[in-house]
Amino acid sequence: MALALPAALIATFALAQPAFAEAGSPDASGTSTSAAAPTSAPGTAAPAPTDQAKTSSDSASTAGVNALGASIAKIALSQVGNGDNPVVTGFGGLNCNPYTTEVAGFSANSDGCGYDSTFNVRNSNENWCADFVKWVWQQAGITQDMNTINAAASSFVQWAVDDGQTPVADSGTPVVGDAVVFFHAGAISAARYADHVGIIVAVHDDGTVDMVNGDFSSSTNVKVEHDVNLDLTTFAHNTWSAGEVWALVSPPTAAQHPNPKASISGPDTAVTGTEAVYHAAGSENGGSMTGYYWTFGDGRATNSNGADVTHTFATPGLHTVTVTATSSFGTITTVTKNVNVVGASASVAAVPSTETWYSSYPVSYYRFVRASGSGSLAADVWDGASWLQLAAAGTPAPSGAIAALAYIDPEVNSATTPHAYFRASDGSLAESYLGSSGWVSNDLPGTPATGADVVAAYTASGPAVFFVDANGLLNETSESSGTWSTRTLTDFAVQPAPLALSETADGPIVYAIGHNGKLTTISQASHDWAAVPSPARVSKQATLSALTTPDGVASVVVNGAVGAGRSGDPALVQLTRKSRGAWTTTTLPGSPAAGAIAASTYELPSAVSGPLGDFPNPPGTLQDGPAHRLGSVVAYLSANGSPAVAYNDGSGWQTAALPGTATAVTGIAAEPIAHQPLQVYLDTASGPAMDTTGDTAAPSGPWATQALPSSPAAFADRVLLYSAGAGDLPAAQAAAASAGLSSSQVTTSYQVAWAATLSGDHFVIAVGQAALNALEYNTCGWANPSAVDPGSTPFDYVTRALNVLPGADLFMNGAASVAANTQQRATDLAYYAVNGALPAGQTALPAAAPSARTCLGSAS
Known part of the structure; x- marks a missing residue:
């Protein structure tokens, strides 16, 4: 494995950094054998560290300890024991901590991370020793040149050079409050990868020191550790390797200019696949603001600039938004805002990758289907490049829609987890989800009617599943604090299918067809739910697909609307909720055949700049990003069996033909982040298939057809x-x-x-x-x-x-x-x-070649 320092950290200083492997650092793994080494060797399973501060402090020297250094030490010591959530004991995967969020680590993301109740933020995944030291220095009142310091421990050397210091290997007298940067043998340079940075919190008469080190592993968690009576050279050699060197970086001696004031305004609740608008306000006495830099916890590719930003959240759950405001004095303030993101079930459950700490790509799609032959639940899984059908858990009834919903699930270590909700073959309501050890299926309270569609949402209160029971009444089964319960919402009878749902900041809206043939909306008003028949009358073969419009408004598309003053054949109509409960009706272009449709919002190509993974570098600017990022799209079958889409990119509705022919539209996926494809799922005479754009593209195309798996893979x-x-x-x-x-x-x-x-x-x-x-x-x-x-x-x-x-x-x-x-x-x-055996006549594998850092071959 070879993990390199992200280009953004290099670009910040316009420096060339060598590639590195994390295997030798306290922020990754290492060994320690000396009594003067950390009580818990980084990266090894060791007994819980013993805080020896009381024992060692008797010999601590107070000479040279200034007020700033004492404050740094006090703050650092107050954090000892704080660690990762979810808990980990090594560095092979997630490294989720609150300090990266607090300092707005610009390459980190929060996918797979838990919530920190002390700091009241969602943690971020990043090796965090440098983030911790930066946070401590900031809390102690250091404001100078803080934009220079980032997740690279070597950035402290650059900060020192900017301050007029010349860090020298294995030289200097430690002072309380100093940062200590560790390098493999060689020159002390910001252009080199540094293994670690820690804080001196005590200096003893015998020349040894006490340190507080963030991002050290132990048998209980990766955490902040207090290590005492250290000889820095011995500590460096025993923790990493012979030849490891250290260098001191002193806090500034000059008076510090106050930080600017800053704040974030915007919605506390946002809906996936919609445009959430946030505003930053900053001020600096005697100066001005020069830039704002935003992170949203969903990967650096979504970072943004400007006082006003429009962001689209893709995953339900709690997200911490940060903005770092920079003044003309070079001082910064980082403020945070927690946003509860809600969302409706869709054709696929989308799960961002956590395998690379600074990237959420690729996004995996889980499309739940009934396996051919057995009828058991299966998941068509898109890994970002190809499809594979895997057996899931549970057996759905032969009819009725299956709801797919991914959300940040505290019961699965806060991972973004794909869930399927469906009427099971025994008539019960059931769920299937991908747990930490594989697929799990559970019965849930509630009994959907035969043939009932199931829809779901992640609401402000957690996951909720909606269905119609045998009496024609809408039911909700929801989870609270790990316990599921069910209730009947209204006494207004509706048909068990079709059923659709829009999620909004005010709660979900469910769409059904009443026995009077009218489209009916069911939503919560105060504490009660109310069913309201709309003016739209629909045909017996009508189908529904709901979405939340880019501006966050509930909407449903009806294939087969015949009411509301219409005449002639059934048509494709969009109903959009206005204020005070009124609805507007828009007839969409196209001539759809009877049958299922699928609607979604999608990322506008105009909102995407640069290649996959491209993002703005800090410290940010005053120039705002795109104000409008999304359009709306509806997939349907034309009368001749050709798939088509109607779409609105902000300039009005229009249509586009898709390639091939099909017998049904079975779904649509349009993950609202850059460089994700539009995918329309189809049943065809030769099996399941999809039409796809392959990347962020207008629904006008080009499109290509690809076969989907027809059975679970052996x-x-x-x-x-x-x-x-x-x-x-x-x-x-x-x-x-x-x-x-x-x-x-x-x-x-x-x-x-x-x-x-x-x-x-x-x-x-x-x-x-x-x-x-x-x-x-x-x-x-x-x-x-x-x-x-x-x-x-x-x-x-x-x-x-x-x-x-x-x-x-x-x-x-x-x-x-x-x-x-x-x-x-x-x-x-x-x-x-x-x-399970070698070919006949073979007793051993031919010897393997070692890998080499040599470019050979071609990418395709």
Whole structure:
């Protein structure tokens, strides 16, 4: 594995940073054997550290301790024991902490992170030793040049240089309040990767020091640790390696200019797939504001500039918004605002990746279907490059819509978790979700009617599921504090299907068809729910699809509206809720056949700038970003069986034809973040399929058709051989054939191989040196679905034969140390994966080649 410092941290200083592996730092892993080393060796499972401050303080020297240093030490010591949420004991995955959120770490994101009740923010995922020291210094009143310090520990060296200091390796007299930066052997330079930065909190007469270190691991959690009686050189050698050096960075001695004042205004509740508008106000005595920089907890690609921003949240749950306001004096203030994001169920449950700490890409889609033949629940999973159908848990009834909903689930370690809600084959309401150990199915209270559609929402109170019971009454089953309960909402009878739902900041609105043939809206008014028939009368074959418009207004699209003064054939009509409960009706263009439709908002191409993963660098500007980011789109079948869309990009409704023919529209996905495709799901005569734009694009296209899985994948179906060198492709093809695998299980696409390795749902074999180097290091800098910076990947490889999935971020090394043996090694790995044994006559694998930082082959 090779993880490089994100380009943004480099760009901040216009410096070149080498690639690095986190394996040797306290912010990752290491060892310690000296009594003077940390009580809990970073990255190792050790007994809980003992705070020895009381013992050591008797010999602490007070010489040279100034008021600022004493304040820094006091603040740092007050944080000892604070740590990650969710709890982790190593550095192989998430590293979620509140300090990164508090200092607005611009490359971090909160996907997979829990809530910190002390700071009242959602944690952020980032190696955080530097964020912790920055936060402590800021709390102590240091305001000078704080935009220079970021998640790179070496940024403290740059700060020191800007302050007129010259940090020297293994030199200087520590003073309370100093930052200590640790490097591998070599020059002390901001252009080099630094392993760690900590804070001196006491200096003893014998020359040893006490330190407070953020982001140190232990057997209980990654946390803030107090380490005492340290000789800095011995500590450095024992924690990292012989030759490790340290350098002191002193806090400023000059009087500090006060920070600017700043505030955030905007909605406390936002709806997924809509435009949430926020405003920052700042002021500085005797100066002016020069920039505002925003983060939203959903990856650096959504960071923004300006006093006014329009943001689209993609995932329900609590998000912490930050804005860092910079003054003309170079001082900054970071303020936070918690936003409760709500959202409705959709055609897919979308889950951002957490495998790379500064990227939420790729976004995985979970599309819940009934498995062919068995009828059991299955999930078509899109990993950002290809589809795979996996068996889920539970058996839905043969009819009725299945609701797909992803949200930040505290019961699954705060991971964004895909959930399916459906009427089970035994008639009960049921859910299926992807837990930490696999798919889980539970019965929920409530009994939907035969054939009932199920819809769901993540509301301000948590998840809620809606359905019609056998008496024709709308029911809600909701979760509160881990307990599910059910209730009947109204006594107004409606049909069990179709059923649709819009989520709004004021709560969900459910749409149904009354027995009088009128479209009926059911929503909460104060504490009670009310059913209100609309003027729109619908045909017997009418179908519904709901959305929340870009400006956050409830809306439903009806295929088969015949009322409200209309005449002639049933039409495609959008009803949009106005103030005071009134509704407006808009007839949409197009001539849809009877049948299902699917509606969504989508990201406007005009709101996307730069390549995948592109984002604005801090410290921000005064120039606002795009004010409008979204349009609306509805997919339907034309009378001739051709799929089509009606869409509104802000200039009015228009239509576009999609390729191919189909028998039904089964859904739509349009994740509202940059570089995510529009996907329309279809049933066709030859099986399930989708029409897709492939990237952020206008619904006018171009579109392409792709087959979807028709049955759950067997283990053998999940084997994928990847070749990056033209000379290795025949070896990969021969290996697949020898193992009885399809030729479609050989790929030359780096995008496909990357996404498959990242997900952990595939058994990826890198065939040849080019493929091995590409997945381990990406020295060539090829584009990838995670938008990871060139020269780095989150992956590592396995050399022994396996017949189980190696796991997320792991692939099989199919390159032989002797190139002529690569085909045999790849064959052996593929054959063993499928059969649990090597081919006849083979007793051992040919020796594996080591990976190398050499660019070979091509990306496709």
